[in-house]
Amino acid sequence: MTAPSSPDLFLLSLFDREQWCPVLQARFEVTDRARLCRLVGAGSEAELERMGFQLDDAEALKLCEAFGISLDWDALDFPDREFIVDRVRPIQTAPYLIHTGYELPLLLDGRKKLAHFAEPYPPMSFPGEHRFDHWVAAGRLHKEVKLEPFGDEPTKAGSHQGTRRVYFTAKSEEWRIPAMKLVWEAASRANGGWNEYFERLEGMLFGYEDWQNDWWIETGLCGGGFGGMPFCCAVDSQGLAWIEQAGYRALPPVVQPQLILDDYDPARPLPEQLARLERTDAAALAIFSVGWQSLDLWTEQAAPCRMPAARMPELNALLLRPIRIIRLKPQAAT
Template identity: 35%
Template structure:
């Protein structure tokens, strides 16, 4: 049966470091042939959440069947469907590359989730432990036994922490942070930032990641919302340390969702209206204001200004400037 064409990734795995060594993307609508080569049930869904480990022979068979030029050599490979999730990192994310980066001494600290019932997890631990035995890495395990059931054998799960020699202090530092930091609002932001620093991410990389989380409305940041402010309101924000929304001299003010208002749209609005000094973002749990508008729609949303005290008392993050007139090219006011 033919399906709409989909993109797939073949990712050859380095047998020692267990990270992607070479990747190729191909497109096909012949899912039946792909299932046959992977030895899958004819009805199995080849969805974007499924990853398949291929033997070198299976990799070669896929390359021949779909005319793929891929110098994978005698390596296993993962095959999975490529889906653009909209998250385009401007730096290398360590996930999946921890062992390689630590062996190359480019990363001081990392941890992996372990499950004794998953062969890939057991194999990754074994490779890490090889370098522990050689004296390059230090490890600390936090693993518990999970009792079995009549239909399921017992297993072990947990996290294993690895550091370069001399960087062992990072493990108790992470545990101290996790135990004592407030995980709500700005506390969660601090937790992400400190964990990122301990794992070896640079400050600008942590800034990008935290801004992405806040704009996406995931984790504990609440819903991200955007509003415009004039010059007087912007000055008020500065004096308030960006910890509250300014007053609005009108019965209502307009909010936007960042999913429907990007930087270019904000700049265009500022070009059309010289009174707009900036667009700012704040984060709040929608339960506090959901009665004021239908947030299931794309917006914009007109909100009574009487709700500003409620918003300010329930902010889970400082107010952030997204686009400012004096910093946006082409939007600087001409001098008199």
């Protein structure tokens, strides 16, 4: 007899096609994925991770009965609607409403100052664009469209010819569009590319509050996206002194032919982390963030990985922010 698997979180949403956003949602736990597949029409359990599923009223009612979902939609009687079932995504764990998927009502309410959509073209519209255009025609919203052709790039396969960027703002907020373009241009020319400072500027232009930007950036710096990939390596006392003298902006040279690097997980016990780095006698753990281009510096795809010592200057050039240090207690002599 096997132990039951951990429940997965899914989201049932009532989607209003007029406002082009969910207006009622409920999370529910799923331990029987095969049953969920049958109810939503998924061909396999893997499809549950990749895509959302549209349901009509009768199908949504069966889902609610099967998984004990409480979603009172009787008072929301509007004709142009559908139900959507999707996996709860990490972005939905934020302590505030992320604008994605709610752009239109937030723009009209003044809570969102700028919306940006980027899709390959053709077609010359994105799903729901006609609802935004309704308010453009009514004089409530401003719209700008920019086409960016792919050109002759061999990697752009298929029938798409380029990227179509669409911007919406409330009236009198049009200045945010050229400001956003300027931020992106500055990031493309900056050493190290996009970082938390550009991310904050973008969030401010979108209309997020300061505390929301603070949370987003602090979370992003923990790894992935603009925060870069968090890695670590072990250093001895001389290496630690070298990092301090360098203002925590560079890793020290190594004597060994190769440097062992590992992805940094704050939940991983230190003894385990040091064992993965093959340095149980280290004086400190150096934690640093690098961009995705750094993957070319080491041989293995999976961490822990090894980098030739001669490539240390290249790694230092890719550091995104100051190195963090976890000092290790010296072991007692035996």
